[in-house]
Amino acid sequence: MSKVFSWVLTTASALTLSLAPLFALAVEHYQSHRITPQGVVLTTDQGEVSVEFYNPHSVAVWYQPSGVTQLPSLLIGNPAQPVELALASNEQQLTLQSDALQLVISKSPLSIAFYRDGELLTRDQAGLIQADGQLGFDFSLAEQEKLAGAGQRVLGMDRRGHKLPLYNKAHYGYSTESSQMYFSLAGILSDKNYMLLFDNGATGELDLGHSQADQLRFRAQGGRSSYLLVAADTTPELIQQYLAVSGKPPLPARWTLGNYASRFGYRTEAEARAVVQKFRELKLPLDAIVIDLYWFGPDIQGHMGNLDWDRQAFPSPEQMLADFAADGVKTILVTEPFILTSSKRWDESVTAGAIAPGPDGQPKTFDFYFGNTGLVDVFNPKAADWFWQRYQELLAQGVGGIWGDLGEPEVHPADTNHYLPGIGLQPADAVHNAYGHRWAELVHQGYRRDFPAQRPFIMMRAGSLGSQR
Structure with a gap:
């Protein structure tokens, strides 16, 4: 029987599903906002969107459309820490900024761009996408950007260009290649020093520039419509900032x-x-x-x-x-x-x-x-x-x-x-x-x-x- 130790961003598996139905872009429009100690809550024509900083490097975005059941968070393990934020608003956009991250929130249609030190990291291009009982997000990718993560798979370190099932599943006798294994993770680590992590435990798919070269697509058959973006200067610092939000492993005996x-x-x-x-x-x-x-x-x-x-x-x-x-x-x-x-x-x-x-x-x-x-x-x-x-x-x-x-x-x-x-x-x-x-x-x-x-x-x-x- 297979015994597998799985650690953060070393994991994965999934049923080769085809989420075939085309996703209609459910365009969402800003109506108002209210300030919270950790960020803002946007009221839109489809519900609410919570933008919450857990520390200056880490921000969770949670879309909560009216009448849609939301499941508990898997990813978040620690309470948010006090963060100094600056908010500016005009007719077209909101700008929300910590010491380490800047978010530019376009009001109509709703989209969110994430910047660090003036450099665009990625953009949530269309907000929450819903169709046929499934949900998803589309994010921009830079031309030469490399993507690690997505869990346990035998594919090499750079997973860009792959369409990966998110469905934990045994793959016995996989030999030298496997795109689906025991421990999948719905997230990536970019060589631009950010992590994009989807707080969702449902059956799904992660398309890393396979269908469209400049786009990352996440799709899931239900679950929670939330993600966490973490940014830092180095990979070790990035992991530490993630663990500050999600929780560290206990010290083993x-x-x-x-x-x-x-x-x-x-x-x-x-x-x-x-x-x-x-x-x-x-x-x-x-x-x-x-x-x-x-x-x-x-x-x-x-x-x-x-x-x-x-x-x-x-x-x-x-x-x-x-x-x-x-x-x-x-x-x-x-x-x-x-x-x-x-x-x-x-x-x-x-x-x-x-x-x-x-x-x-x-x-x-x-x-x-x-x-x-x-x-x-x-x-x-x-x-x-x-x-x-x-x-x-x-x-x-x-x-x-x-x-x-x-x-x-x-x-x-x-x-x-x-x-x-x-x-x-x-x-x-x-x-x-x-x-x-x-x-x-x-x-x-x-x-x-x-x-x-x-x-x-x-x-x-x-x-x-x-x-x-």
Whole structure:
């Protein structure tokens, strides 16, 4: 099974979708504005547009058309800091300026140009574009501009000229090239020293000058209609300014930087103990052992979702964990968000309301490689609580870290629904790329609440912008 460490702007994946319907430019016109401590809120003929500085280098633009549901931010992790701003207005435009950025907001039709030290970085050419239930933005690109980012893909560093799916998806056996992988990110880093990041976890597409050489196009099947622009003098400074808004990764425990034993897989407690002993006999360093899916069942298929030890193969797991820990070896267990209907937890998970529903409101079931299954609705607080209780039990036994596998999710039927508090049910495509992020978040929150003295170890193979925190 693939194990992937994914860090900011090193990620990605997606279903080769064709967002074929042509987007009509929904021209928006300024009507008025009001000043806020962090910027301005524009009232337009279609709703409101919030322009909010989080620090002098970073500004979030959030289009909120009337009557359109907006999903929570994934990207923003820290509150806005006090920023000194200057605002000027005339009949044609507003100019909003910090010490590091200048925004020129044209009133009719609405568009926003971003400048640093008098140089145009990029322009939001038409505001929010809506058509056929999808949303998007178009931004200008300079002739020689190079674009990195967009997540985990095997395409070389400069992604300009590519049309990239935004849909976290496993790509097994990809060899020397892949445009779609586990961990996609809806954003780019330009060699003009700015980042443009779309705060959206929906299924979508990022067109980096492929369809039109001088234009970046973002499209999504729902989600949040917001983006963040960050600018600085150097790439390291740019990353720091981004993290000041989105949140820094927690400091990992020292052992996580050590040597791991891992294979697919250790089938028994005796085998795992023998491997640790062999490392010691050979005087090889060992800080952790990663145990794949045989810890919860004897076969690859039919057992996923047990989320408990197979005590035929691992008769004394608590003692094994304690013995490994005494020897300086942490134990990391694989877990998945799929609960098979053949697993020991199926009835329990259904009773707890943990399984994402289908169109009929009943737990959605479907077939995939490992068996007939349902998917834990990590967005639903009831489901998240039930899922965390399983992790709490394992960590209390002495498990040292959590590996979250198949979290794209690997199979995510379009007619699956997810419950978001305060919003209601949302279709799979509106939240697909947010799934791994929310899974990691619920595990992290549980660690901090129930095991505050333990630095979390969470190894996820899928996520989104903001998952680093």
